[in-house]
Amino acid sequence: MKRSDLQAMARRELERQQAVRCRLLCCASTPCLSSGAATVQQALEQAVTDNKLDAEVAVVSTGCMGPCSRGPMVTVQVAGQEDIYYENVTPESAQRIVVEHVMANQPVAEKIMPSDLPFFAKQHKIVLANSGLIDPERLEDYVARDGYSALAHALREMTPEEVCAEISKSGLRGRGGAGYPTGLKWDLVRKAPGEKKYVIANGDEGDPGAYMDRTLMESDPHRLLEGxxxxxxxxxxxxxxxxxxxxYPIAAKRLEKAIRTAERRGLLGSRVLESSFSFRIDIRIGAGAFVCGEETALMASIMGRRGQPTPRPPYPAQSGLWECPTLINNVETFGNIVPIIAHGADWFASVGTAKSKGSKIFALAGKVDTTGLIEVPMGITLREVIYDIGGGVGEGHTFKAAQTGGPSGGCIPAEHLDTPMDYESLRALGAIMGSGGLIVMDNASCMPDVAKFFMEFCTDESCGKxxxxxxxxxxMHRILERITNGSATAADLQILEELCTMVxxxxxxxxxxSAPNPVLSTLRFYREEYEAHIQRRECPAGVCKMTEAPTLALMEALPRRIRELGTIPMSLA
Amino acid sequence: MVESRTRSAASPDLPHPSGDPRFALIDRTLKRFRFQQDALIEVLHTAQEAFGFLEEDLLIYVARQLKLPLSWVYGVATFYHFFSLQPQGEHNCIVCMGTACYVKRAAEIVAALQTAYGIEAGQTTPDGMLSITAARCLGSCGLAPVLIVDGQVLARETPETAIAAVQLAIEASAAAGNGRSSQLDDSYDEEGDL
Amino acid sequence: MAVITMTINDELVSGVEGQSLLTLIREQGIELPTLCHLEGLEARGGCRLCLVEVQSTHRLLPACTTTAQEGMAIQTHSERLVRYRRMILELLFAERNHVCAVCVMNGRCELQDEAAKIGMDHVRYDYLVPELPLDASHDKFIIDHNRCILCTRCVSVCDSVEGAHTWDVMGRGVNSRVITDLNQPWGVSRSCTSCGKCVQVCPTGALANKGSTVAEMVKRHDFLQWILDGREKKQWVMQNGGSEGRR
Amino acid sequence: MTTLATKKTARKAEKAEAAVGKIRLATAWLGGCSGCHMSFLDLDEKLIDLAETVELVYSPIADVKEFPHNVDVTLVEGAVANVDHLELAEKIRQRSKLVVSFGDCAVTGNVTSLRNKFPVEDLLTRVYHEGPGAVPRGGETDKIVPALIPRVLPLHQVIEVDAFIPGCPPDPERIWAAVSALLAGEPVVLTEKMRMFG
Structure with a gap:
């Protein structure tokens, strides 16, 4: 396939899409599928066939539209009209959408999710631009939206050096959490001596509460491959x-299909787009180890080994897979490459803040009205995200904390709601951008308990090396357990803090x-909660049961002689 | 001399001596990766899919085919949570313990299931009927707390609805005339708390 | 080989390019503890006792896996480093069931030694008291997991020097354990050559000769250098180019 | 933890008169084998020097029933294994200026803590019902044996401890180095060899 073939394919597909009067887009991402999107799509297709609309109406399964808690989502696209979003669609309402909206032009009012909601208005879609609009399983759909033309452009018009320079100029930083400048990393690998080099996309999204990468892989796999x-x-x-x-079985399946299609069309594999550049992509499926999100552990896993990290230096850019220079970036980072090459570094850099450019995808979850996947410009405030996009914590509840970065991140309290979401501001608060999990908690959450939850996670996921x-x-987990069961002493808190710094x-x-971060950040902003647990054996949020007590405090109540009735508390252990 | 030649020719191509056709699936993956040692995790994925869990015999087969030390294969198989060296229950119930679910009290669901069935998360009931698993994050945070019973995703669960759903799954297979499960129902009746 | 200069604890020193920081530091007569690293085995950076401060980075780096570079400025015994080393030793003592008084290696144990050297005279953390087995199925040796600190020297020596790879690690995190073959009793292992190298390199009483009792076990590491020197000088390669060893 | 200012009684003055200038030393025996005390007795002729400077106010080798007030230094042998130990440990802390963990059992739990892998009930059954010899059946309470705590603890995990003398047992040189420092009012600094566990 040449560049001209690509353009021809795009033309044909656009003609095909314009041939129908109406397109019914049905989200086929994991959350919507979990709420029954597959049966909704069947119902739509059935209704279309029953009403003999096959020639003028197309039912398309697409990727994520965003508001996951309102799924299954369906979008109705009628030429010349604004798109209409339907939420909580059932097979029955699917039927009505076809009959009332498509046929009679009478939208089903009670199922409409207004598209002027801040949920949509405040978002800025760069990476997810195609998500929810294209069929992820069809290459043509992607190509019709200028897919693979950035690759064609780079291969024809740019030297590798220029590509790296363009990425550097865009100010793009790693979306996996640490925020290392992407262009700099690319340039290091480019300059590293070595015949054989590798590129890895890290889609081992392990933070509980984060599913940005899955969505991108499920919704727009070709964009990732092109990047x-x-x-x-x-x-x-x-x-x-x-x-x-x-x-992520669905993501793996769609990517596999996308790779095969792209290879068949000469967009991947040997002599990409009839140039001298060859590039194969293989999928490796993770096997359930959070630590494999760490780059050296991930590489060990790709090489079929126990996912244990190795000390850096040497960095993967010098010595990575099979000791060859290796570029490893997060999936979302790769999702930004195509728009940067297509629209230019300046266009990209115009979004965001001085040091954090572009947009960031967050998985908004927890105690907010609308949860789901959002893409916002860097620098947006937490308040806008939670109250405008998410619709607030709901009547009668009080916002308490927003947790970012999962087990490596921290909790941000109400007094910092106006913090701009960028790498530096979040780090200054002891939280991190992380991969994009954003969990909102209200007064029903106990902070030492949340810290314990994350510490248990880390205990379980530590590789042991x-x-x-x-x-x-x-x-640390033991001490947090004592704090949340009422048997901790003041000395415990001191030992906990020392351990945090040391680890x-x-x-x-x-x-x-980063394992101590959730403890350190909750200690920083909610220290009085820890103190209430220790000094007064009280859980202000009412979560912890406080069934134990410190050893000597119980002396009076202990059974004295062997086999006397009464239990000696396990806190003595 | 002759003997050694036949032996070496035999190993990759001939079917597994047990004649179990599922080994053919493993062989296909082995071939796809040209018996490269790096493919160990991919091969174990296939083996687990084909057999449900990784029994010793299977690990030995994979080790031999990839020419890897036994301890290496065992070390990898036990490092990753996906691989199970024990058979799983006939029914399984996965409770999401991701942050969003935790914030919405998923721990109470796990506790209720553990009490109801007398096993810890990660275990299978002695009769092999039910496995309970606490999962990291199922990524359906909008539906928190989430439960998967025999592959079916259930949203916004409570301890009561969770137990009801598991019970329903068990009873459904009992009604389908499975001898083992009807026995199980009796014992549940005796306990009277279900 | 190019000569490099750098400072260690504010003293100007010179070393050879490509040398590990650990080697260079020890060449200066500075004692730096290591429990996973052993000269002759691949550096691993797991025990974190040899962490040093390097001026150019805010991160602490393990001396065993870090290459010495021109112009580096190293601190090996700052107050913080010594405090962390002590805490790491406390964590190790609390992790499994180390009872020096009844151990075969009492008096010669590297863990016990390092604790005494650094002045770690009590453990402030909970003893975790895990339930761990002792495997005495092998004819000549025993493995007592209660005394294992997961340094994996046994895994390394068995793989890279003996070439048997009988040992590996199973599980992860605090539940990791060294295993032989498919986590089978050592005595039935078909890959084990009973060479005993693993026993000799083990820093604690986890691996010991069968029959030795309290404080009786003596271990020697010098065989390692001997074998590796021989390999390097190709002392076992015969004139006609064929090798005489195993295989 | 508890300050020494508590419970100063008139009796103190009376005692002080009896042993003017002498340091009030106590040694206590919790869950241990008494080996540390044996090693203490192995101080041999140094015991005579010691007797000139200290008054031994409480010890398994002295017939005193109640742990006295106003003790200057207490050496505690053994780990905390039962409720009587808990009670005594607390008393020791309240009534002593300096508390020293004396020997590995007090410092680490050592051999005494080997039972920590077993639940207390299993342990009792194993030792008193399944063990060798004739045993009283029935498991009725005998009102003598103190209740065991679920896990044996080193002393510093129960009360605050001021100094540690490791060793199983600590040899007389170690003990002398520590005790002479304590009596001279100096901090206990043991050499590397003297700090060794085991």
Whole structure:
């Protein structure tokens, strides 16, 4: 396939789409499928056939539209009219949509989700621009929206050096959490000596409460492949790996199909777009280990080994997969490449803040009215995200904290709701941008309990290679358990804080280094809650049961002689 | 000399001596990856899909085919949560313990299921009827708290609805005339708390 | 080999390019504890005892896996580093069931030694008291998981020096354990050559000769250098180019 | 934890008169084998020097029933294994200026803590019903044996401890180095060899 073939394909597809009067887009992402999107789509198709509309109405399964808690979502596109979103669609209402809206032009009012809601208005879709609008399983749909033309442009008009420079100029930073400048990383790999180089897309999205990468992989797989291919060209790699979290079977299936289609059409594989550049992409399925989100552990896993990290330096850019220079970026980072090459670095850099450019996808969840997947410009305030986009915490509830970055992140309290969401501001608060999980908590959440939840997660996910993370997290978890069951003493709090700093500074990889963050950030903003647990054996949120007590406080109540009735509390253990 | 030649020729191509056709699935993956040792995790994925869990015999087969040490294969198989070295229950109930679900009290659902069926999360009932798993995050945070019973996603659950859903799944297979499960129903009746 | 200069604890020192920081530091006569690293085995960076402060980065780096570079400025015994080392030792003592008084290695144990050296005279954390087995199925050796600190020297020596790869690690996190073959009793392992290298490199009493009792076990590491030197000088390669060893 | 200012009684003055200038030393025996005390007795001729400077106010080798007030230094052998130990440990802390964990059992739990893997009930059954020899049947309470706590604890996890003398047992040189420092009012600094567990 050449560039001209690509343009021809786009033309044909557009003609095909314009041939129908109306398109019914039905979200086929995991959350909507979980709420019954498949039967909704069947009902739509059935209604279309029953009413003999096959020639003029197309039912298309698409990727994510955003408001996941309102799924299944259906969009009705009629030429010359504004798109209309339907929420909580059932097979019955699907039938009505066809009969009333499509046939009689009478939209089904009670199921409409108004498109002028701040939920939509405040978003800025760069990475998810196609999501919810195209059929992720059809290459033509992607090509019709200028798919693969950025790759064609890069291959024809740009040198690898220029591609790296363009990415650098855009100010794009890694979306996996740490925010390392992407262009700089690409350039390091490009300059690294070595015949063989690799590109890896990290889709091992392990933070509980985050599903941005899954959505992108499920909703617009070709954009990711194209981004990876551009990266391959820029750094001089001919092989890419897409590491997909094991829990994402739909994403893996769609990506697999996309790779096969792209290879067949000469958009991947040998001699991409009839150039001298060859690029293969293979999928590797994760097997359930959070630590594999760490780049060196992920590479161990791709090589079929235990997912244990290795000390850096050497960095993957110098010595990665099979000791070759390796570029490893998050899936969402790769999602930004196509628009940057297509529209230029300046266009991209015009969105966002001085140091954090572009947009960020967040998975908004927890105690907010509308939960779901949102893409917002960097620098938007937390308040706008929660109250405008999310619709607030609901009548009778009080906002208490927003948790970002999952087990590596922190909690942001109400007094910092006006913080702009960018790398530096979040870090200054002891939270991190993270991969984009954003969980809202109200007064029903107890902060030491939340810290304990994350610490238990880290204990479970620690690979066991280095001592501070392997044992330190267990000891921190024990202390948090004592705090939340009423048997902690003031000394415990001191030991906990010491351990936090030590584990942070001495652990081998990011998992251990960031494991104390949830504790440190809750101690910083909600210290009085910890103190209430310890000094008064009270849980202000009413979550912790406080069934135990410190050893000596119980002396009077203890059974004295062996086999006397009464129980000695386990806190003595 | 002759003997060694036949032996070496035999290993990759001939079907597994047990004649179990499921080994053919593993062989297909092995071939796809040209017996490269790096493919271990992919091969284990296939093996688990085909057999449901990774029994010892299977691990030995994979180790031999990839020419990897046994301890290496065992080390990898036990590192990743996806791989199970124990058979799973006939029914399974996965409770999401992601942050959004936790904030919406998923821990109470796990506790209720554990009490109701007398097993911890990650275990299978002694009769092999039910496995309860606490999952990391199912990524359906908008539907929190989420439960998956035998592959079916259930949204916005409570401890009571969760137990009801699991019970329904177990009873459905009992009604389908499974001898083992009807026995189980009796024992539940005796306990009287279900 | 290019010579490099750098400072260690504010003293100017010179070393050879490509050398690990650990080697260079020890060459200066500075004692730096290591429990996972052993000269002759691949550096791993797991125990975190040899962490040092490097001026150019805010991160602490393990001396064993870090290459010495021109112009580096290193601190090896700052107050913070010593405090962290002590805490790491406390964590190790609390992790499994270390009872020095009844251990075969009492008096010669590297863990016990390091604790004494650094002045770790009590453990402030909960003893985790895990339930762990002792495997005495092998004819000559025993493994007592209660005393294992997961340094994985046994795994490394068995793989890279003996070439048997009988040992590996199963599970993850605090539930990790060293295993032989498919987590089978050591005695039935068909890959084990009973060479005993794993026993000799084990820093604690986890691996020991069968029959040795309290404080009786003596271990020697010098065989390792001997084998590796021989390999490097190709002492076992015969004139005609064929090798005489195993295989 | 508890300050020494508490419970100063008139009796104190009376006692002080009896042993003017002498340091009030106590040694206590919790869950341990008494080996540390044996090693203490192995101070041999140094015991004579010691007797000139200290008054031994409480010890398993002295016949005192109640732990006295106003003790200057208490050496505690053994881990905390039962409720009597808990009670005594608390009393020791309240009534002593300096508390020293004396030997590995007090410092780490050591051999005493080997039982921590077993639930207390299983332990009792195993030792008293399944163990060798004739045993009283029935499990009725005998009102003598103190209730065991679920897990044996090192002393510092129950009360605040001022100094640690590891060793199983600590040899006399170690003990002397520590005790002479304590008696001279100096901090206990043991050499590397003297700090070794086991």
């Amino acid at each position: 990876m291919a551009i990266a391959g060209y820029a750094v001089g790699a001919d092989q890419g790996f897409l590491y997909v979290r094991g829990e 280095c001592v501070p993370c392997r044992v330190g997290t267990v000891q 942070q500074e001495t652990s081998l990889c990011g998992l251990g280094q």
